[in-house]
Amino acid sequence: MGLVEWWKLRWDSWGLRVVVLISLGLQILLIFLAPLRKRVSTAWITIPIWSAYLLADYIAIFAVGLISYSQGCNISGPFADPTLLAFWAPFLLVHLGGPDTITAFSLEDNELWLRHFLGLGVQCWAVGYAFIQSFPNHKLWIPTVLMLLAGLIKYTERTRALYLASSRKFEDSLLEDPDPGPNYAKFMDEYFSKKNAKLPTSIQMIPEPSKSNKTTNEAEQGLSDLEVVQTAHKYYLIFRGLIADLIFSSAQRNESRDYFLKQTARNAFQIVEVELNFFYEILYTKAKVMQGKYLGYPLRVISFSLTCAALVLFYLVEKKKFHEFDIVVSYTLLVGAIALDLIASLMILYSDWTAVALTKSDTPNWFIEKLQCLLNVKRKRWPENPKPKWFSLKKIMQIVRLRWSESLSQYNLINYCLHPRMGWWEKTIGLFGLTIILDGIKYVNTEDFNSHLRDFIFKELKMKSDLADDLETAKEIFSARGDWILQHEGCINLLDWISKVEFDESLIVWHIATDLCYYSNHSKDEDDDTKLNRELSKVLSDYLLYLLIMESPMLSPIAGKKEQEKKLQEDYEILKVACESILKVNTEVPPITVKGDRSKSVLFDACRLVKELQKLERKQIWMIISKVWVELMSYAAGNCKVDAHTAYLSKGGQLLTLVWLLMAHLGLSDKFQIREGNARAKLIVSK
Template identity: 50%
Template sequence: MEIPIPKRLKKIWDLWELRSFLILSLSLQTILIVLSPLRKRTKNDWIFLTLWSAYLLADWAANFAVGIISNSQGDNRDCRNKNGNIDADLLAFWAPFLLVHLGGPDTISAFSLEDNELWLRHLASLLFQSVAAIYVFLQSLPTNRLWMPTIFIFIDGLIKYAERTLSLYRASFRRFKDSMLKPADPGPNYAKLMDEYRSMKEANLPTRIETIKEPERGTKSVDRVKEGELTDTEVVLHAYRFFETFKGLIVDLIFSLRERNQSRDFFLERNYKDAFKLIEVELNFIYESLFSKVVVVYSSLGYLCRLISFALVVTSLGLFYCVDKTNFRDPDVALSYTLLIGAIALDVMAFIKLITSDWLFVRVTKLPDVDLKEPKRYIDSGGESSNGYFGRFFHLLFRRWSESVLCDNLIFRSVNPRSKFKEKIVEFFNLTTFLDSRKYVKPKRFTEDLKKHIFCELHMKSKMADDLYTAKEISAAKGDWTLRVESCTEFLPYILEVDYDQSLLVWHIATELCYNDQADAPKTDDEKKHREFSKLLSDYMLYLLVMQPQMMSKVAGIGQIRFRDTCEEAKIFFAGEFEDWKKKEIVEKIQRKACAAIVDVNTEVKPVMIKGDRSKSVLFDGCILAKELKEWNTTSGRSKWFIMSKIWVEMMSYAAINCRASAHAQKLSKGGELITMVWFLMIHFGLGDQFQINEGHGRAKLIVGT
């Protein structure tokens, strides 16, 4: 049974079907080139949703339009029964533009790491779409008046699509790893050496084998550590040097002692601003290597292809302008000009990106000679000093990551639950994660004070980690190292005798209860700072545990189950009496009252003695820890907030070093994560297990005679 479609609507569809998809394809390319640079600078869900939709629709729209054009070709040159009397010459002229669109902009070749693994599919699509465009072109011969500009656009489309396919191939996991592997080293020829050794022995000649160590490589000027602050130029150039050395982290490669010592010595001489700026630029290089075309474009062949591509489009515009267009409809001529000018505009935007990129900068600039006497001043290019709407807007355009952390809170969730009915609807449509991120997750600024605090903690640990064994021991600590150093061993059971995820939840609850205790408010500015550090890092680590389980998969254990059980116990505890508070009080007061109610519970007997181990809730374990922290007095004069802030940095460091490298890399395209910054900072400080103990192997030498 056919669905009746009004002839008027069918006529409109036939008239605008192809034209609409051409305009849609060009519009999607514009969205991609405008929005794709923002995805590394913001955590805005709506930008990601728009970009993701445009990325998926762009290929579909271009492929669909190519199919329409191919299907339209036949014996009738005017194609009057299809596509609203579009001349066959124009159909052949439009088809190559879709190849250009399939190539995509330089700023985004892949939306996620998984897209890079589909490079073979894009190669097949390149072949099929090229054949389709050639078929359409051949059908328009021999009377095609636009044959020359059509060929030029076709070549441009081949270049753009080939660049994208090659970019995906080179960013695929296996190829990316292979590109960094050194040539195979079989070592000394054991069989030949032993054969010669046996021959000498049989001839009764005094023979021995000595191992000669490899000679030390000479120290380069860039290996000497520059003291003082770095200029903007030095930040970019040193970051690129470290990128070339440590990009193998993404594919789980290991590094030599020499590489560790070079990086560690360099970062030990840096201040916190320079260190984080270096890591931001370095991670930006990694992001663009994995998710854009830079590896292909920023090469001698890439520059040549860019020049040829732009010249072909401009020439095509000139040739189309000179062609007799008497038989062409005015809307089709206007659409052709739109496609040409759009292609030129996209190339101009790509050219602006090319000449302002760090990649071109490092290829035309060399590191200055190391000056160990007079440090140069580093010019801050924004940060928290950027005030006003326009200041924040320009800072958004030029920053290298979101510079924010997302925070979640167990107590806040528990006192603001969804109703049972809403919860069932949300679970039915699988919207729990999305709606939770809108309701419970809040962005917080990554402040300069917190940046300095994290840097100082890792800097201090790096100075103690002269050898790899100490470095690994420090990196394996998840809060216990800090407790031992600060002589707070009474709290060690809350870290060493429980799993990491349980420890994280217990300390999160204890931090929240202490934070909302107005009777024990901090008295000094320094104490207030560490209190805020503890609160932010506590909420951030809970966010990672609950909302980003892929980043915590190696350390989370049954963290999701513990979190759900704890939330459920808290909801039951808060049910009833808190309903009236929600109607009268603001959120902050409700949360303070909720924390006070938890602290008021008698906890003389441990919860496990009452409840057993079936329920994994740790709500009142956190309450017990909070009470112990409140009563704790230290002989060192350190406040509990100072100790807790150090513990949270250590917990985050432990999670960072144990997070899968692919999870770190994936987050680079979604505004970046603080835990990734901490991971790279630890590696540059020589902390972690990515370094091998032996730098190389010796060479054997057969010595005959005494």
């Protein structure tokens, strides 16, 4: 027997069985790994999930095709009975429905819901064809029909989840019926009839009563974890319109702004984290479908019951004619389907959605109270201690409780220029367009998002929100990219490096200036506040440059990068020495005067900025730099496309996205209407 014949025989014997089991294995992998997407930003997690997501559909479709072909040609291999093949086919429909934890890998997948709808029809036809071919001697026709119904429910759930998360449908679902207000024609007829009757008549505008805010002491007392989740869900229902680029009313702005101004930084960021978690789940999982009152939980109970009934019926059927291994495969598929349903149900029961639903009523009955106790809805939802540095069980448990990665990627331009790609293998990788991946491994580091940075960002945003009583001022602050804080602090001499250059150029100038100050303007006599501002400035500087270079969908492409590389590669070998040497260059004349417009280098512009900064006191230098970086980040967050923010929810999240949503809650956004539209006209007739 030749090698080809040997492999063909093995494939005919075991190929279909292996493919079916691989399909089940991919479902198990996805249900556990997919939730990590919102918590971990590393490629070591993203790539396996991406691979499993794509393979799960391909493998299931391939297996359905194999079964249909085997049934049509009466080929089932040495072991498998045609009846069992027909019984296995509906399980592949269940697998095509996918786990609850992932329906879309990216936002673009939601737009392909029509393709999945077509696939639903085609795959149901293929499974039905395999089922019909097994007649008239089909011992398992009842459990097969039950599994076919369960598979149809699962696949329909996924298709509907994709449809509801598609951009057009999502936007339509948020649009409320228009409020026409009073009947204008009838109102004016009545008004003129009174006037013609010589009655003293006037029209008075009655403003809509403002909603009272019952949150006076939250900032002093703090919020429990459950209260954070409840508040986040409340504002999620309002601010999910940000995803659809909707405009919000002044009343909504005032209510949200008043509430968040009274919160601590910890509570404010926790609320935003949970809110973004709700955004993630309606866009990338079956959460929207599962939360439906009439089609969510009832259909899940029905599909689970059908699978359990199929297991019982399969157990009762005479199986002497079936091969032992095929019986094991059948039981594995049945138990696997039931186990996946149970795991998905537990995830739903312990989710934030369920916690909100169980605590929505002010007067819960005894059954709701028992459920609250059983599900421990008041449990701690955030880890108390920082993440351990080393991989361990404790670190895994910490990661599971995170709402986003809580890490900031760091990319330093001068460090990159001093350590260029020189190896032949690095150049070879570049030929295949994989340079960005290589740079991510070689030049990108991560820093934890600590409480000092969180408190500092919130303090700055809160200060600006306090000053933004009216929408015109709010929009002025929202559109500032460093110039507002410089004017506020009286540093008018530094405005040239903000207002007279493009955003990406000013970001690079301030990044290089921050590095020059960080490594050359350092003293052991600095007080704690100065040291803290120094470190925070460095972290934000490297983070925003990472976004500019490595995450182009979020920020504009970098400019003038090549000339900076050449200059630094030629002259400097050690980072600190490089910074000190650059500062010795005389920069009295602006570089553009000498080099002209052709040069895109900003290196010596950064030197001139540093020398202006050095005219300030040491403490003031880092105070100004840190505040400028927060404003630059705020500008980037507000001007980043909404699609980019939501896309990165499935990649570990970004601090930039948290700042974007927090700014909207604090009223620092361009998504609020300026004119008040809630007043009502009332006809007043004097006696």
